[in-house]
Amino acid sequence: MDSERVPIRVAIVDDDQLVRMALRLVIDGESDLSVVAEAAEGDAAIAVVQEHRPDVVLMDVRMPGKDGLSATRELLELPAPPRVLVLTTFDSDELVLNALRSGALGFVLKDTPPARIIDAVRTVAAGNPALSPAATARVIAAATGAHSATQQSPSGESARNQLSTLTERELDTARSIADGLGNAEIAERLNISVATVKAHTGNLFSKLEVENRVQIALLVRDAER
Structure with missing residues (x-):
């Protein structure tokens, strides 16, 4: 009880x-x-x-x-x-x-x-x-705004290597998380079900060895610098 x-x-x-x-x-x-x-x-x-x-x-x-x-x-x-x-x-x-x-x-x-x-x-x-999607987006914006567009992150290559283990759909999900989207919004963007989004997100946690959506988003941002 x-x-x-x-x-x-x-x-x-x-x-x-x-x-x-x-x-x-x-x-x-x-x-x-x-x-x-x-x-x-x-x-x-x-x-x-x-x-x-x-x-x-x-x-x-x-x-x-x-x-x-x-x-x-x-x-x-x-x-x-x-x-x-x-x-x-x-x-x-x-x-x-x-x-x-x-x-x-x-x-x-x-x-x-x-x-x-x-x-x-x-x-x-x-x-x-x-972590709410809105809060995730705000924190990510703060992180990326602190760096010059031409500045290379020392962890960029490492992040790209980690993301290379993902399937195309998992990578699309990771990029959507980095844009601050919630599960329903990701499902709409990728034309998949919310359950599939949750499954992809679970795979991201496992493959990337992260514990939250912000860590996923930061890996995406680092990889793109």
């Missing part, structure tokens, strides 16, 4: 005490979620994760001391690491991108409605990316 389910254990990492309090109130109000730890900066985050073993870490990006990016990288190197959901105000796009490259499963805006934050926590806890 649902009442017998073990709650998803959550740690909140943010240097703003009010943000932590608000998130705790929202999360602890759900029967299937429980805040087990808080931290105000990266080193403390690593310590509380090692002590409390949360399933999901809500990670702020900009903090004094060790920032969220560095902390995310260290957390993801731990045995049985937690899922990391990045908190952002979109004034730190490059850090968010790097966190996603490192394996964080998604991000939420700090002004996201509480119900959507809860959904994102549950989604990430299940091992799935919490």
